[in-house]
Amino acid sequence: METILLQAQAQQGSGWTSIIMMAAVVLIFWLFMIRPQQKRQKEVQRKREALSTGDRIVTSGGLYGTIRDIKETEFVVEIAEGVRVRVDRGSVFPAASDEVTK
Structure with a gap:
């Protein structure tokens, strides 16, 4: 009986774990892909305005x-x-x- 309860508790925790992992993937994607591209676009715009x-x-x-x-x-x-x-x-x-x- 205790084994069934422990398995049920472990399965409930996996919901939060998957949400945290998904948030971590989104954060890493933003840090390495989106943010550098935004910086490059701002730099190009700054150079264009200085022409x-x-x-x-x-x-x-x-x-x-x-x-x-x-x-x-x-x-x-x-x-x-x-x-x-x-x-x-x-x-x-x-x-x-x-x-x-x-």
Whole structure:
């Protein structure tokens, strides 16, 4: 009889154990996946807001150019001498190096 009662008590505790384990998995997932991605997004946004006229950039499509004008939602980028295109702010990243264009 005591064995049955002990088994019943052990089974009741397993409900809490599974909830705690699930919470731990969610916490670990958040710490290693979601939080670093949020930090990277904030850093990219900060760099994008710091761009000014004359800065070298690369678009999400892979075009390198120089910012010639800054508007509210877009940049005017010169990709070749005399060739200017309008580019949405969300698709522009600071160029890693100027060696690519040489």
